[in-house]
Amino acid sequence: MLLRSVWDYHTRYVEFAEWLGLLDKAEVPVFNDSDLVRWNADKRYLLELRERGVAIVPTQIAAGPCLREVVAGLTGQEIVVKPTVGANALQTIRGIAGSDELSRAMDDLPEAAYLVQPFLPEIQSEGEWSLLFIDGEFSHAVLKRPADGDYRVQLVLGGTSALAEAPSAVREAATAALAAVDTRRAPLYARVDGVVAGGRFLLMELELIEPYLYLLDFPAADDKLATALAARLD
Incomplete structure (x- = not known):
């Protein structure tokens, strides 16, 4: 099962966790893996990643x-x-x-x-990066900006996004952040969100639960995701 439609999991988390348990009991494969999803649902994971050497927004x-x-x-x-x-x-x-x-x-x-x-003012002045990975490999990146006067970059709140070429240092930092996740196999899909502040990329969130992957901005990722999913189901 590919998680792509549970946008309200955060408001019904107990139900969501129980549903994951039912899928595990029925031995239904879940992507990303259900244990990884549980770990990623609570942003306290940021402190774990910090202990593993990932630079995060001070938290x-x-x-x-x-x-x-x-x-x-x-x-x-x-x-x-x-x-x-x-x-x-x-x-x-x-x-x-x-x-x-x-x-x-x-x-x-x-x-x-x-x-x-x-609060990091760079979010307003420079924007927030989202780097997309499929099967552990970097796919594409977008730069998100909040509406004038706001600090939230979400599209539903007036933010904007555009496909962008991430600097090599940003790509390397995002790749390292994903590699720090304690899993035997790379997530099928992942989005690494962060901001460059003080000259370095700081992780804000690691999105492993059906995140928006900006596939419309980079259609080639459709085939990459489908191919990677098919390989895991084979």
Whole structure:
């Protein structure tokens, strides 16, 4: 089974995990592998990758009362808070730590675990890279930019994307990030998202659960994906 239509898994994660369990019990092959999908569903994996030498956006994890404690320790800094299980910038907030505005925004957040990260202005000035891999091999890259005045690059929020030639250093860093995943075989498909800040590529997310692969921007990837899938089913 090729996961390509569960866009709401992050809002129904318990059901999603139970469904994966049923597929495992029925011995239905899942792509990407169900264990890999479970690992990738919670962005706490970023800390594991950091331990393996991957440069990530500086990240702290906090839940419940600890969230406000972590944010208080960053007073005066512009930060982004987003759920560890989430997509499409849902329940993501940005603001100055210690400000009343951010405190009110945090009041509206549901009880969950969150990533607390510095806001990187390079996302607005330079854009966010998405590098696409099929069967472990680099396929193509796009550069995403937020709408004017925003910081979120998602298309549904007004962001734009365009096929682009990723610098060699960006490609090498993205390839290394994917190689750091603890799996015996490369994922069938993967999207490595990150931003160049301070002269180096920082991983923002590693998307292994039916991510948007920008196939319309690079139609040749259709055949690559189909061929790789057929080889795994053979």
